[in-house]
Amino acid sequence: MIDLTTEYLGLKLKSPLVISSSPLTESPERIQRLEEAGAAAVVLPSIFEEQLTLESNALDSDLSRGTESFAESLSYFPAYASYRQGQDAYLGSIRSAKSVAGIPVLASLNGTTAGGWVGFAREIEQAGADALELNTFSLPTDPRVTSVAIEDGIVELVRQVRQNTKIPIAVKLSPQFTSIPHLAAKLDKVGADAVVLFNRFYQPDFNIEDLSVVPRLVLSRPEELLLRLHWTAILYGNLNAEIGVTGGVHSAEDVLKAIMAGGQVAMLASALLANGIPFLTTIQANLLRWMEEHEYESIRQMRGSLSRRSVPDSSPFERGNYIKTLSSYTLRHTA
Numbered sequence: 001m002i003d004l005t006t007e008y009l010g011l012k013l014k015s016p017l018v019i020s021s022s023p024l025t026e027s028p029e030r031i032q033r034l035e036e037a038g039a040a041a042v043v044l045p046s047i048f049e050e051q052l053t054l055e056s057n058a059l060d061s062d063l064s065r066g067t068e069s070f071a072e073s074l075s076y077f078p079a080y081a082s083y084r085q086g087q088d089a090y091l092g093s094i095r096s097a098k099s100v101a102g103i104p105v106l107a108s109l110n111g112t113t114a115g116g117w118v119g120f121a122r123e124i125e126q127a128g129a130d131a132l133e134l135n136t137f138s139l140p141t142d143p144r145v146t147s148v149a150i151e152d153g154i155v156e157l158v159r160q161v162r163q164n165t166k167i168p169i170a171v172k173l174s175p176q177f178t179s180i181p182h183l184a185a186k187l188d189k190v191g192a193d194a195v196v197l198f199n200r201f202y203q204p205d206f207n208i209e210d211l212s213v214v215p216r217l218v219l220s221r222p223e224e225l226l227l228r229l230h231w232t233a234i235l236y237g238n239l240n241a242e243i244g245v246t247g248g249v250h251s252a253e254d255v256l257k258a259i260m261a262g263g264q265v266a267m268l269a270s271a272l273l274a275n276g277i278p279f280l281t282t283i284q285a286n287l288l289r290w291m292e293e294h295e296y297e298s299i300r301q302m303r304g305s306l307s308r309r310s311v312p313d314s315s316p317f318e319r320g321n322y323i324k325t326l327s328s329y330t331l332r333h334t335a
Contacts, residue, residue, distance in 0.1 A: 002291050003298035004284075006040075008242055008264040009131040009168035009193050011104045013040035016259055016299055017284060020246045021046050021108045021133070022269035024277070026093070028100040034272075037280040041104040043133055043267070044097060047090045047120075049111025087120060094127040104130035106170070110137060111157075121161045131168040134158060137199050138174065147178055155186050162191035170194040170244060174201065180231055181238065188241045195235070196244040196267070197228045219270035224248035229261045234317055236262025236307035252286035259299055260306040 004015040019025055019034050021043040031042055090107075097105045107129040109117055117134075124132055136154045158171055169191065175198045177183050184195050205216040225248030232243050245258035246267035258266040272279055296302055304310055308317045 002288055002296070003300070004287070006259075006264055006299050008041070008244065009104075009106075009170060011041065011130060011168070013104070013265065015040045015284065015287075016255060016263070016265045017280065018244070018265045018267045019043065019272070019280075020267040020269045021135070022273065024269055024272055025097075028096045030277070031097050031101050031105075033277050034280065035101060035103050037277050038284040039103060039280060040265070041106060041130075042097070042101070043106040043108050044090075044093060044129075046108040046110035046135055047086065049109070049117065087123070091123055091127040094124065094129050098128045106131045106133050108133045108135055110135040117157065118160050118164050121165050125165045125167045129167060131170065131193075132161070132165065133170045133172055133196065134161065135172040135199055136174070137172075151177065151183050151186070154183070155190055158187055158192050159190040168193040170196050172196040172199050172246070174199055175227055175231070176201070181235060184235055184239055184241070188239045192241050194242040194244055194264070195239070196246055197231050197235075198247055200224075200247055219274055220248050220250075222248050222250045222254060225250075225254050225257065229257055230317065232258065232261040232263050233307045236304050237309045252283050252290060255283065255287055256290060256302070257306070260302050260304070262304040262307040264303075 006013050006016045008016075008018070015038065017038055017040050019039050019042045022045065024030055024034065025042045026045050034042060094105065094107055105128075107124045107127075109121065109124075109132065111117060121132060134157065136157070138150055138154070140150060154171075158169065162169055171187050171192045171194070173180070173183070173195055187195060200220065202215070202217060204213045206212075207214055225245075228245050228247055232245055235243060242264040243262055244265045244267055245261070245263035249255060249258060249266045249268040250271040254268075255266040268280075268283075271283070291297075308314050
């Protein structure tokens with residue numbers, strides 16, 4: 001009997017197939033369908049730092065309005081509950097998911113500063129989330145903000161959340177850092193239980209007809225996995241924190257590569273958004289078939305077998321591979 005079980009964030013999972021934060025996990029009904037199709041855990045859609053800040057600022061504004069007027073004028077203030085709709089709805093979604101799911105449910109916070117996160121992280125824990133994923137997407141546009149300041153801010157955020165909660169914490173990183181191993185080591189030191197490689201950089205498109213900048217979302221492609229494999233293989237064995245791989249996982253082969261690079265789990269969404277939830281069953285069946293054909297008894301047996309520390313020649317993970325790759329290309333047709 002092939003053993004697909006793995007551990008992630010202190011949770012024993014029936015397989016490495018985790019559904020990443022997406023519309024797929026926004027309703028209890030879909031979560032049930034995902035579990036039936038083979039999902040080992042789900043990450044709920046994110047609540048954004050901006051949502052928490054907006055609700056807090058709106059409340060502060062209303063509470064300060066009219067404070068120099070007669071006391072009777074304060075009766076027009078909207079109820080505090082109206083500013084808690086986004087937060088309460090999110091906590092409600094955690095409870096609803098937990099009420100129907102037999103698999104772990106991870107909450108997701110998206111932002112870069114501590115702000116109202118710490119208090120809300122405690123509420124997420126109290127609502128019953130099995131773990132918390134901090135999606136630290138940062139897009140600095142101010143030239144005065146240094147890379148050190150950005151990284152220190154993320155580390156401080158994780159440190160504060162870790163000190164104020166007991167549930168496991170995963171930190172979802174962007175690939176646009178000067179030294180990913182250094183940042184991952186700092187996050188490991190302040191208590192991150194896992195790092196997730198990587199969130200995707202969504203870029204707006206330009207409409208040249210009406211001179212507007214418009215949001216544009218494109219589903220991930222399998223080739224995006226290569227960047228994740230590269231850094232997973234480098235980090236594996238150098239952290240106490242575990243590694244989750246997300247972005248570009250579209251097949252059983254992609255799952256196998258993620259595990260062999262050193263990942264504990266392979267997280268996917270785009271493949272199911274494109275092909276439907278039942279496609280997860282196909283991925284798991286293909287995963288089992290490949291392992292049987294290649295005489296693997298467990299996921300644990302293959303983990304890290306293609307990591308930087310495991311392969312005889314580590315140059316493909318270093319600058320030598322850059323030179324070798326460019327030198328290997330041959331022009332076959334020239335004008």
